[in-house]
Amino acid sequence: MKKVLLYSSLGAALLLSACARNVTRIDPEEQVDISGRWNNTDSRLVAEEMTQTVLRENWLEKHVREKGEKPVVIVGFVTNKSHEHIDAETFVKDVEQSFIQTQKVRLVQGGKKREELRAEKADMQTNASASSMKKFGLEQGADYILQGSINSIVDAHKRKKVVYYQVNLELTNIETNEVVWIGDKKIAKYVKN
Amino acid sequence: MKQYLLVLTTLAATLMFSETSAQELAPNQNPNFAVSRDKYMQMADSVNQLHSTTVQQTYKAYDWYQNKIDRRNERIQFRRELKMERARSRYYRPYHRGGYYNNYYYRPYRSGWNSFWWF
Numbered sequence: 001m002k003k004v005l006l007y008s009s010l011g012a013a014l015l016l017s018a019c020a021r022n023v024t025r026i027d028p029e030e031q032v033d034i035s036g037r038w039n040n041t042d043s044r045l046v047a048e049e050m051t052q053t054v055l056r057e058n059w060l061e062k063h064v065r066e067k068g069e070k071p072v073v074i075v076g077f078v079t080n081k082s083h084e085h086i087d088a089e090t091f092v093k094d095v096e097q098s099f100i101q102t103q104k105v106r107l108v109q110g111g112k113k114r115e116e117l118r119a120e121k122a123d124m125q126t127n128a129s130a131s132s133m134k135k136f137g138l139e140q141g142a143d144y145i146l147q148g149s150i151n152s153i154v155d156a157h158k159r160k161k162v163v164y165y166q167v168n169l170e171l172t173n174i175e176t177n178e179v180v181w182i183g184d185k186k187i188a189k190y191v192k193n
Numbered sequence: 194m195k196q197y198l199l200v201l202t203t204l205a206a207t208l209m210f211s212e213t214s215a216q217e218l219a220p221n222q223n224p225n226f227a228v229s230r231d232k233y234m235q236m237a238d239s240v241n242q243l244h245s246t247t248v249q250q251t252y253k254a255y256d257w258y259q260n261k262i263d264r265r266n267e268r269i270q271f272r273r274e275l276k277m278e279r280a281r282s283r284y285y286r287p288y289h290r291g292g293y294y295n296n297y298y299y300r301p302y303r304s305g306w307n308s309f310w311w312f
Binding site: 074075076077078079080081082083084085086087088089092110111112113114115150152154156157158159161193 | 241242243244245246247248249250251252253254255256257258259
């Protein structure tokens with residue numbers, strides 16, 4: 001009787017352990033491809049390429065030489081024209097971070113966050129003390145806008161598929177509309193189901 | 194007299210405005226810049242809300258394998274719905290086989306594989 005109980009409990013434990021979900025932490029730098037879709041490795045590759053090139057190109061040196069100060073950049077929008085849902089913020093944030101870490105480029109806030117800042121400033125006009133209240137009309141204007149696009153080409157037949165992604169980031173002078181830098185990263189994947 | 198004063202003030206204001214506008218022009222700046230400026234001042238807020246975001250304009254790519262899986266899922270779903278619909282129609286048809294007040298449900302018991310001859 002004891003043996004039966006022991007075996008049945010062991011069997012139950014084995015079954016339960018087999019059904020349990022198993023989650024392990026992995027290094028974000030590690031390449032894990034599961035479905036063949038856009039993933040964190042692709043985003044990282046794009047971020048690496050863009051951060052390496054944007055600060056090395058001569059637009060930066062030219063701006064400093066001509067204006068005598070560091071350029072100010074605002075991030076515009078990235079258009080995803082690929083076949084998958086891709087959020088560009090994962091790699092654009094890395095580019096922004098490189099601007100701040102290297103202290104070569106100044107960055108100003110845009111979009112919803114800027115709206116929030118203005119709303120906070122508006123709130124200060126009636127609620128903050130006079131000495132700590134921040135004034136309107138003293139925001140830093142941007143010299144350049146960072147915009148981008150994501151495109152893809154899919155070639156699939158039966159169980160084989162080649163997916164090609166092209167990510168472009170562009171830096172444009174806001175006053176003159178002159179494009180001063182274009183960064184690109186091309187990723188091609190062969191997927192066999 | 195009043196009218197004369199009004200015309201004079203308007204003229205002076207126009208002259209002053211045009212002078213300041215002329216003074217504000219940067220070297221080589223298009224003198225009609227205000228047309229474009231006024232147009233874009235109207236839409237700046239709505240456009241700038243998209244800053245730092247990703248605009249999704251995705252398309253559906255042809256994928257033979259994915260289409261196959263989708264077709265299979267659709268087939269399974271269709272069969273499931275058909276089965277459910279059949280089951281529902283069997284139990285919820287009050288006027289089927291003569292309605293509530295017939296003796297269909299009180300028919301005599303019959304056994305055997307061919308007992309459903311009255312269907």
